[in-house]
Amino acid sequence: xxxxxxxxxxxxxxxxxxxxxxxxxxxxxxxxxxxxxxxxxxxxxxxxxxxxxxxxxxxxxxxxxxxxxxxxxxxxxxxxxxxxxxxxxxxxxxxxxxxxxxxxxxxxxxxxxxxxxxxxxxxxxxxxxxxxxxxxxxxxxxxxxxxxxxxxxxxxxxxxxxxxxxxxxxxxxxxxxxxxxxxxxxxxxxxxxxxxxxxxxxxxxxxxxxxxxxxxxxxxxxxxxxxxxxxxxxxxxxxxxxxxxxxxxxxxxxxxxxxxxxxxxxxxxxxxxxxxxxxxxxxxxxx
Numbered sequence: 001x002x003x004x005x006x007x008x009x010x011x012x013x014x015x016x017x018x019x020x021x022x023x024x025x026x027x028x029x030x031x032x033x034x035x036x037x038x039x040x041x042x043x044x045x046x047x048x049x050x051x052x053x054x055x056x057x058x059x060x061x062x063x064x065x066x067x068x069x070x071x072x073x074x075x076x077x078x079x080x081x082x083x084x085x086x087x088x089x090x091x092x093x094x095x096x097x098x099x100x101x102x103x104x105x106x107x108x109x110x111x112x113x114x115x116x117x118x119x120x121x122x123x124x125x126x127x128x129x130x131x132x133x134x135x136x137x138x139x140x141x142x143x144x145x146x147x148x149x150x151x152x153x154x155x156x157x158x159x160x161x162x163x164x165x166x167x168x169x170x171x172x173x174x175x176x177x178x179x180x181x182x183x184x185x186x187x188x189x190x191x192x193x194x195x196x197x198x199x200x201x202x203x204x205x206x207x208x209x210x211x212x213x214x215x216x217x218x219x220x221x222x223x224x225x226x227x228x229x230x231x232x233x234x235x236x237x238x239x240x241x242x243x244x245x246x247x248x249x250x251x252x253x254x255x256x257x258x259x260x261x262x263x264x265x266x267x268x269x270x271x272x273x274x275x276x277x278x279x280x281x282x283x284x285x286x287x
Contacts, residue, residue: 005145005185006174006192007164008152013193016099016148019091021046022084022245029080039083040072052090053083053284054086059278061118078133085133088196089140090283103150110284112230113140118275120226122268127218138173138203145204146171147189153179172208184208186246195211210254221254229265 024042028034031062043050050071057074058067062157064111075083117139123133150157156179163174175182188205191197204221207227213220228250233242241262244250257263 005181005189008148009189009193010048012148012152012282013190013241016095016190018194018196019095022032022087022091025084025087026231029084037071039075039080040070043071045085049087049090053086053173055282056086056090056279059275059282061083061275061279079131081131082133085137086133089137090139092144093284096144099151099259100149101147101150103154103161105148107284109143109147110237113143114283115230115272115276116140116142116223116226117277118272119229119268120223121221122271123221123258123260124219126268127222129218129222134197134199134205135226137221138219141191141200142204142207142223142227143183143192145183145185148186148190149175149179149183172249182208208249210251210257210286214240216255221251222260224251224254225258225260229269233269239265241265 002240021043025039028038028042043053051199053071053074054068056062057078059066062078064077065181068077071083084182093115095107117136120139121132124135149160152230159178160171160174163178164171167174172182172184184205184207188201191201191204199216199219202213202216203223206220207223210217210220226243228244228247232250233239239241243265244252254260
């Protein structure tokens, strides 16, 4: 067993590597002489990704007035940062499809992840946060450490799942007790190995313990709230401002950090359900 999350990730980072297309898009964006056509050409080398990006841009997720038919046009409409984040979100799913996993229903995993990302993005608008797309990506990737743990430490992960089921249902606590670190630690270590943003790393590291976040407290709080909302909603749950009153792992102080009021939840979730159906079909086509 790895002693630290970083050691665990070192043993798997070659297999779970950032998609080449994302690296090429990022490199192009760092070139001060780049333009929208170049980005469109890079993404155009992957017809499946091109189709998925355009479908998202033309979906309820953006609710644009006019149809966008070219990636180069999409860049000018949604912006370069949003495009980079959509490429990351879309291709991350493909990356993890290559990893065998017997301990998790992968369809349900990505359904939860996409819902969390969409709710985080919608909440960010109420907090006047720029580039809410990064909250979508953070919400979508907040649990990727679980997939690495299930792959690298299946027997210990099985013990964690059983322990959580027998106690408070919180995997996070069972992971600390049995493994010594958590899926949040592993996810943050993977983001670090991928050399992605400090925002993403901190949000993933502290999405269960948002009060420990240092530099990106609002972003971490938003993803924490979104994750709790999605987890708290069952088939017969009434969605109102009391949704999280009795949710065990919710940290109420995150509402003070963000300034959010939970009476917005019915409006937020109406939009989330509308967007999620399309986005799931596009990003995770087998779900």
